[in-house]
Amino acid sequence: MRRPSLLKSVTFRLALVYAGVFGASALLLLGFVYWSTAAYLSREADAAIEAEVAVLAERYRAAGLSGLTASMLERITRRPAGSSVYLLADERLHPLVGNLSEWPAGTASPKGWVSFRLEEAGWPPGQVHLARARVFRLTGGYHLLVGRDLHELTHIQGLIVRTLLWGLAITAALTLAGGALMSRSTARRVEAVNETAREIMAGDLSRRVPVGGAGDEFDELAGNLNRMLDRIETLMEEVRRVSDNIAHDLRTPLARLRSRLELLRIDAGAGRVDAEAVEQAVADADGLLATFNALLRIARVESIRRREGFAEVSLADLARDVAELYEPLAEEKGLRLEVAVSSDARVQGDQDLLFQAIANLVDNAVKHTATGGVVRLEVEDRTPAVTVADSGPGIPATEREKVFQRFYRLDQSRSTPGNGLGLSLVDAVARLHRIQVQLEDNSPGLRVRLVFPETSPAR
Numbered sequence: 001m002r003r004p005s006l007l008k009s010v011t012f013r014l015a016l017v018y019a020g021v022f023g024a025s026a027l028l029l030l031g032f033v034y035w036s037t038a039a040y041l042s043r044e045a046d047a048a049i050e051a052e053v054a055v056l057a058e059r060y061r062a063a064g065l066s067g068l069t070a071s072m073l074e075r076i077t078r079r080p081a082g083s084s085v086y087l088l089a090d091e092r093l094h095p096l097v098g099n100l101s102e103w104p105a106g107t108a109s110p111k112g113w114v115s116f117r118l119e120e121a122g123w124p125p126g127q128v129h130l131a132r133a134r135v136f137r138l139t140g141g142y143h144l145l146v147g148r149d150l151h152e153l154t155h156i157q158g159l160i161v162r163t164l165l166w167g168l169a170i171t172a173a174l175t176l177a178g179g180a181l182m183s184r185s186t187a188r189r190v191e192a193v194n195e196t197a198r199e200i201m202a203g204d205l206s207r208r209v210p211v212g213g214a215g216d217e218f219d220e221l222a223g224n225l226n227r228m229l230d231r232i233e234t235l236m237e238e239v240r241r242v243s244d245n246i247a248h249d250l251r252t253p254l255a256r257l258r259s260r261l262e263l264l265r266i267d268a269g270a271g272r273v274d275a276e277a278v279e280q281a282v283a284d285a286d287g288l289l290a291t292f293n294a295l296l297r298i299a300r301v302e303s304i305r306r307r308e309g310f311a312e313v314s315l316a317d318l319a320r321d322v323a324e325l326y327e328p329l330a331e332e333k334g335l336r337l338e339v340a341v342s343s344d345a346r347v348q349g350d351q352d353l354l355f356q357a358i359a360n361l362v363d364n365a366v367k368h369t370a371t372g373g374v375v376r377l378e379v380e381d382r383t384p385a386v387t388v389a390d391s392g393p394g395i396p397a398t399e400r401e402k403v404f405q406r407f408y409r410l411d412q413s414r415s416t417p418g419n420g421l422g423l424s425l426v427d428a429v430a431r432l433h434r435i436q437v438q439l440e441d442n443s444p445g446l447r448v449r450l451v452f453p454e455t456s457p458a459r
Contacts, residue, residue, distance in 0.1 A: 014179075015175065015176065015178070015179020015180070015182060015183060016176070016179065018175065018179065019172055019175040019176055019179060022171070022175055023168065023171065023172050023175070026167075026168055026171055027168060030164040030167065030168060031164075033160075033164065034157075034160055034161060034164055037157075037160055038157050038160070041153050041156060041157065042153070045132060045148050045150060045153055046113075046132070048148060049132070049133065049134055049146060049147055049148055050134075052084060052146050053134055053136075053146050055071070056068060056071060056072070056144075056146060059071040060138070065138070065140070065142065068088070068144070069088060069096070069097045072086045072088060072097050072098060073097060076098070076099050083148050083149040083151070083152060084146075084147075084148055084149075085098075085099065085100060085118075085131055085133055085145065085146070085147040085148060085149060086098045086099055086100075086145070086146060087099070087100040087103065087143075087144075087145040088142060088143070088144055088145075089103050089142065089143045089145075090141065090142060090143075091140075091141030091142065091143070093143060096142075098145070100118075100145070103143070103145070104116035104117075104118075104131070104133075104145070108135050111134075112134045112135050112136060113132065113133075113134055114132070114133055114134075114135055114145075114147075115130065115131070115132050116130075116131055116133070117129070117130060117131070118130070118131045118149060129149050129150065129151040129154070130149075130150045130151070130154055131147050131148065131149050131150055132147055132148060132150055133145045133146060133147020133148070134146055134147065189212070189218050192209065192210050193209050193221075193222070193225070196208065196209045196210075200229065205229070205232070205233045205236060206233070207229075208226045208229060209221075209222040209225045209226055209229075210222065211223060211226070238405065253284050253288055254288070256284055257281055257284040257285060257288070260280055260281040260284065261281055264278065264281065310348045310349050310350060311348070311349075311350075311351065312346050312347070312348060313346065313347055313348070313349050313350075313351045313354055314344055314345075314346055315344075315345045315346070315347060315354075315379045315384065315386055315452075316341045316343070316344045316345065316379050318351070318354055318355055318358055318386075319339060319341055319358065319377050319378075319379050319386065320339065320341065321355065322355065322358045322359050322362050322377065323337060323339040323362075323377055325359065326359070326362050326363065326366055329366055330366055330375060333366065333369075333371060334371035334372055335366060335369055335371070335372070335373050335374065335375055336373075336374045336375070337362075337366075337375050337376075337377070338374060338375070338376040338377065339376075339377050339378075340376065340377070340378040340379070341378075341379045342378075342379065342380070342381040343379065343380075343381035345379055345380075345381065345384040345385075345452075346384075347384050347433075347452045349433045349452075350429075350432075350433075353429045353432070353433075354429065354433070356425065356429065357425065357426045357429040357430065357450070358377075358386055358388070358450070360422040360423070360425055360426050361388040361422075361426060361448050361450075362375065362377060362388055363422060364422055364423070365388055365389075365390035365392065365446070366390075368390065368392040368393060369390045369391055369392040369445070370392065373390065373391040373392060373445075374390070374391050375388070375389070375390045375391075376388070376389045376390070383451060383452070383454070384451075384452035384453075384454075385449055385450060385451045385452060386449070386450045387447060387448065387449045387450075388447070388448045389442045389445060389446070389447040389448070390442065390445040390446055391442065391444055391445040392444070392445045392446065393444070393445070394441060394442065394444060394445050394446040395439060395446050397441075400439040403423050403439075404423050404424055404426075404427040404437075405424065430450065433452070433453075434453050435450050435451065435452055435453070436449075436450075436451040437449070437450060437451075438451060
């Protein structure tokens with residue numbers, strides 16, 4: 001499958017959005033910087049002009065027109081190529097003293113400020129500077145202009161603008177480059193998940209999503225996906241194993257049932273009916289029905305996802321009811337069934353399912369304990385727990401995880417009645433109620449503990 005293009009990548013589109021937002025923010029910020037800087041430089045230029053005006057005005061008041069012209073000539077002579085602009089003109093605006101060849105065009109503001117363009121003969125062709133000045137009307141019809149060439153100010157402002165634009169362009173380029181790198185990095189990790197999913201869909205259920213080890217959200221997602229895949233693989237393996245076990249364990253009783261029915265058909269054709277054969281056929285059919293009913297019960301328990309129907313259940317009452325049910329069977333087999341209830345522990349759960357689970361444990365204990373043995377049913381008071389212990393052959397430690405599989409039976413149990421689904425039902429009920437099932441050695445025999453959670457399962 002072809003990877004999506006970079007422009008279609010969600011992370012790259014997010015990077016573009018981020019670049020746009022960041023660029024707009026940077027543009028606003030840089031615009032404010034430019035506006036503040038330009039305003040500051042303009043104020044500095046006006047302040048310099050005001051300072052020149054103040055000095056010349058003081059000289060004019062002290063020495064009149066001659067003193068003013070002398071001061072202007074002194075300043076022009078001292079700084080012939082300076083940025084200051086001076087011009088004294090008659091009433092017809094003919095230049096008298098100054099470094100301007102003519103009175104500039106333009107209308108002054110009410111406060112006497114005027115902006116104009118400078119173009120001097122000694123400058124390169126086409127070179128024009130901006131200037132700003134303040135004009136005054138003196139006694140005798142004279143006109144005075146004091147200003148500054150704003151070429152340096154304009155140059156600095158242009159430099160600031162170019163710097164800001166380059167900064168904005170570099171920022172946008174770095175943002176896009178970072179977005180592309182981030183998109184590629186994210187795309188690689190997403191592609192790893194997609195590749196694993198494609199291999200799993202192709203039939204390789206052992207594949208898992210690689211975990212980078214950074215401990216970030218992708219690693220957490222990969223871990224959760226891998227745990228989900230582990231569970232799916234386990235369930236698929238259980239389905240396959242159940243199918244194999246069903247075919248293996250039910251083939252013999254089905255063949256036996258068919259043989260008996262064939263004999264009954266022959267006997268019926270001869271006018272004879274073998275009552276014992278009929279009973280055996282019915283018993284075989286009942287055994288098959290019991291197996292399928294057990295499978296259906298397990299499936300129903302495993303399909304339950306919500307626990308709204310849970311209610312408070314007394315473990316002591318459950319233990320007494322189970323003991324009352326199995327006491328006649330234990331006596332018939334020559335066993336001693338002991339019941340120890342030290343507290344009235346109460347839990348949240350489904351009473352019928354909990355009864356079935358405890359009953360299955362007691363049923364297994366009675367079946368596999370030899371005559372003269374002991375089966376003990378106990379409700380513990382330290383933590384909510386139910387224990388079923390027997391003095392039978394027990395279960396080897398290496399087999400204890402397997403006995404919860406459907407149709408799994410130990411070799412020594414093949415001769416006893418049953419279908420290998422009792423502990424599977426117990427395991428399904430335990431998972432629904434979040435009960436911990438512990439298989440321990442009873443020396444001799446087996447001890448099974450159902451340890452309930454300290455708090456009731458969350459819905």
